[in-house]
Amino acid sequence: MPLVKNGAVVEDRFTRVLDDAAIVDDVPVIMPAARLLADVGDLAGRRGATGVLWPNDRDISQLAPHLDRLALVALDFPNFRDGRAYSQARILRERYNYRGELRATGQVLRDQFLLLHRAGFDSFEVSKPADASAFAETIARYSVVYQPADAGTPAALRRRNASSKAGARVHLREHDA
Amino acid sequence: MYVYDDFDRTLVDERVNEFRDQVARRLSGELTEDEFKPLRLMNGVYLQLHAYMLRVAIPYGTLSSEQLRTLAHIARRYDRDYGHFTTRQNLQFNWIKLSDLPDVMADLAKAGLHGMQTSGNCVRNVTTDQWGGVAPDEIEDPRIWAEILRQHSTMHPEFTYLPRKFKIAITAAAHDRAAVRVHDIGLRLHKNGAGESGFEVVVGGGLGRTPFVGKTIKPFLPKRDLLSYVEAILRVYNQYGRRDNIYKARIKILVHEMGAEKFGAEVDAEWQNIKDGALAIDLAFIADIASRFRYPKYENLANEPPALTQVRSRNSRFDTWFRNSVTPHKQRGYAIVTLSLKPEGAPPGDATSEQMDAIASLADRYSFSEIRVAHEQNLVLPHVAQRDLPVLWEQLEKIGVATPNVGLVSDIIACPGLDYCSLANTRSIPVAQELTRRFKNLGTQRELGRLHINISGCINACGHHHVGHIGILGVEKNGQEFFQITLGGRADEKAELGCLLGPAVPYAEVADVIEDVVAAYVELRDQPNELFVDTVKRIGVEPFKERVYAAR
Ligand code: SF4
Numbered sequence: 001m002p003l004v005k006n007g008a009v010v011e012d013r014f015t016r017v018l019d020d021a022a023i024v025d026d027v028p029v030i031m032p033a034a035r036l037l038a039d040v041g042d043l044a045g046r047r048g049a050t051g052v053l054w055p056n057d058r059d060i061s062q063l064a065p066h067l068d069r070l071a072l073v074a075l076d077f078p079n080f081r082d083g084r085a086y087s088q089a090r091i092l093r094e095r096y097n098y099r100g101e102l103r104a105t106g107q108v109l110r111d112q113f114l115l116l117h118r119a120g121f122d123s124f125e126v127s128k129p130a131d132a133s134a135f136a137e138t139i140a141r142y143s144v145v146y147q148p149a150d151a152g153t154p155a156a157l158r159r160r161n162a163s164s165k166a167g168a169r170v171h172l173r174e175h176d177a
Numbered sequence: 178m179y180v181y182d183d184f185d186r187t188l189v190d191e192r193v194n195e196f197r198d199q200v201a202r203r204l205s206g207e208l209t210e211d212e213f214k215p216l217r218l219m220n221g222v223y224l225q226l227h228a229y230m231l232r233v234a235i236p237y238g239t240l241s242s243e244q245l246r247t248l249a250h251i252a253r254r255y256d257r258d259y260g261h262f263t264t265r266q267n268l269q270f271n272w273i274k275l276s277d278l279p280d281v282m283a284d285l286a287k288a289g290l291h292g293m294q295t296s297g298n299c300v301r302n303v304t305t306d307q308w309g310g311v312a313p314d315e316i317e318d319p320r321i322w323a324e325i326l327r328q329h330s331t332m333h334p335e336f337t338y339l340p341r342k343f344k345i346a347i348t349a350a351a352h353d354r355a356a357v358r359v360h361d362i363g364l365r366l367h368k369n370g371a372g373e374s375g376f377e378v379v380v381g382g383g384l385g386r387t388p389f390v391g392k393t394i395k396p397f398l399p400k401r402d403l404l405s406y407v408e409a410i411l412r413v414y415n416q417y418g419r420r421d422n423i424y425k426a427r428i429k430i431l432v433h434e435m436g437a438e439k440f441g442a443e444v445d446a447e448w449q450n451i452k453d454g455a456l457a458i459d460l461a462f463i464a465d466i467a468s469r470f471r472y473p474k475y476e477n478l479a480n481e482p483p484a485l486t487q488v489r490s491r492n493s494r495f496d497t498w499f500r501n502s503v504t505p506h507k508q509r510g511y512a513i514v515t516l517s518l519k520p521e522g523a524p525p526g527d528a529t530s531e532q533m534d535a536i537a538s539l540a541d542r543y544s545f546s547e548i549r550v551a552h553e554q555n556l557v558l559p560h561v562a563q564r565d566l567p568v569l570w571e572q573l574e575k576i577g578v579a580t581p582n583v584g585l586v587s588d589i590i591a592c593p594g595l596d597y598c599s600l601a602n603t604r605s606i607p608v609a610q611e612l613t614r615r616f617k618n619l620g621t622q623r624e625l626g627r628l629h630i631n632i633s634g635c636i637n638a639c640g641h642h643h644v645g646h647i648g649i650l651g652v653e654k655n656g657q658e659f660f661q662i663t664l665g666g667r668a669d670e671k672a673e674l675g676c677l678l679g680p681a682v683p684y685a686e687v688a689d690v691i692e693d694v695v696a697a698y699v700e701l702r703d704q705p706n707e708l709f710v711d712t713v714k715r716i717g718v719e720p721f722k723e724r725v726y727a728a729r
Contacts, residue, residue, distance in 0.1 A: 080212070080215075080338070081215055081298070081338050082338065082420060083298075083335075083336070083337065083338025083339060083415060084415060084416055084420075086334065086335040086336075086337075086338065086415070087335055087412050087415045087416050088416075090334075090335055094451075094454075095450055109212060111199065111212075111216055112338075114334075115332070115334045115337055116334075118334035119334045130207065141191060141194070141195055142188065142191045142195075142332075143187060143191065144184055144187050144188045144191070145188075145332065145334075146188075146328040146329060146331050146332070147329060147333055148455040148456070
């Protein structure tokens with residue numbers, strides 16, 4: 001499955017480890033949520049980066065205390081119509097200020113790229129190779145959006161009404177710069 | 178009217194381009210039907226029994242004459258010369274080809290119309306009072322809030338793949354014409370003790386297989402908090418709403434299973450985190466949205482001008498129509514006129530291209546180029562000078578939309594049923610047509626007073642049968658069409674679900690049974706002006722049941 005990061009197809013430096021497989025100290029790994037929570041004490045001294053695969057039916061607030069030790073959080077779309085991970089993504093970005101890599105995994109398709117990106121995802125395990133190569137073009141498809149949700153990319157946004165009301169709080173309608 | 182600016186136009190145009198690309202990828206096989214389905218649904222495209230159906234959004238039921246002409250053009254060019262107005266202030270075209278759809282959408286976009294989010298598991302077209310901005314009993318124009326919510330929910334990055342569809346309705350009047358208590362979120366704009374206006378927030382109402390009247394979780398929410406609070410509700414629902422069973426996926430089931438109090442507490446906890454963030458609404462923002470609504474420049478006119486009263490006294494047919502279809506307006510000297518799309522023997526809510534064009538021209542001449550769509554599947558000319566009513570009436574008569582049956586027994590709400598819908602158990606349009614023939618005598622109808630009949634062709638309840646004063650639900654029994662009848666439902670501020678009358682009856686007997694129910698009411702009411710729904714409330718369904726089933 002191709003991995004898209006910063007708009008381009010890249011090599012995945014992370015390895016997924018199953019529940020009981022051994023973890024090599026200096027290899028970047030993505031581990032299951034249960035194992036992360038169980039072994040959290042042992043992870044402090046690792047040299048390799050640590051990531052977690054968090055299921056979409058587990059309360060994301062359980063992850064909050066461990067975020068500063070994580071280089072990557074992968075959120076799951078068991079099928080693309082199951083949108084729970086969109087909420088988890090925004091909560092991680094906006095409530096817990098998580099700034100590490102936020103990866104969409106599972107059934108990740110072209111027609112959801114823009115929503116995923118706007119919800120705060122910045123890397124994508126894309127289901128179809130043709131979709132992966134169309135990534136940059138797809139997320140540029142809209143030049144306007146209504147909601148102020150794009151936690152990951154606030155700097156890229158310009159406020160439609162900013163000039164008319166400095167300090168005003170509602171900016172429903174924003175243009176991408 | 179809400180007037181699009183460049184921003185809104187750009188978004189709709191970009192959506193058309195995206196959809197064109199999606200259709201091309203579907204036709205080339207790059208997208209599977211499973212992957213394409215939610216995408217087409219979110220553009221209003223359904224696969225029905227015989228063809229694709231396109232549902233066009235008419236936000237808060239407001240249309241310009243130019244937009245209505247565009248709808249007429251689409252009916253003529255791409256469909257079979259008519260369109261169908263639904264119970265959710267949308268318009269449906271029933272016979273569109275998939276390969277034509279991108280062009281249809283491009284034509285719609287030119288007039289500021291689209292099918293976005295009229296289907297799919299997302300926040301649907303927000304509905305409100307069809308008399309928004311003109312009703313004398315409203316505290317302010319609810320359409321401004323409907324537009325704010327429309328913008329907020331359009332292509333929302335978090336709430337586009339919810340467990341199930343999500344419907345929001347708003348009222349700002351004493352009398353609820355938007356059925357807010359039977360929506361996923363119902364909002365009632367009202368004033369608190371201190372004279373400030375804010376929203377009562379009702380959640381978890383809805384019809385369908387498991388009907389519920391919604392519960393109030395916030396009696397008074399300040400306006401500034403509307404978006405953050407709605408976002409909190411949606412976030413709780415998106416995470417905890419059931420996804421294992423399509424019949425249990427609506428928010429009403431979550432609210433029911435958690436209990437309204439616990440659900441409200443979860444929402445509050447979520448809301449505390451976001452209420453002072455980017456979604457808090459300030460006055461400048463409200464003013465910005467409000468400024469894009471255009472209001473007519475009314476003339477300074479008197480009520481009841483002689484041009485009106487003279488014709489009323491000498492033409493009793495006009496007077497009958499006036500008393501039935503004309504309603505008081507906020508502005509002195511003006512009136513709200515309802516156009517009945519329920520002539521005897523016709524499918525409820527259909528309008529031909531010719532009628533749409535003619536109504537658009539009448540709107541230009543007599544209603545500041547504006548038309549409204551009512552959830553009862555009628556149209557409305559919202560700003561007619563009272564002195565123009567007699568000449569307008571003559572024109573409306575000519576095109577067949579002046580049947581004085583608004584709110585009466587033949588003003589039936591019916592879903593498309595087996596004539597179009599692939600989910601249907603039974604026909605519903607032919608039942609409605611037969612009933613309009615049985616009750617064609619207008620004198621009798623008036624004598625019966627306000628009486629709403631609602632018909633659904635299956636348990637999905639698109640005809641809102643649970644909240645009809647008389648509800649008719651089509652069910653299948655051993656391959657035959659049967660109908661369950663409920664009495665006493667209502668969708669207004671006293672919302673209630675109807676009670677079952679008795680065993681289901683076969684297709685051939687429905688109209689007879691309804692006639693018997695109505696005859697029983699005439700016998701049972703304690704005075705001529707006791708409405709049907711009040712009689713049922715007072716004595717229950719038993720006396721009706723005895724009379725109706727005794728003979729069978
Ligand atoms: S109620 Fe049933 S039959 Fe009628 S339109 Fe809805 S889904 Fe179709």
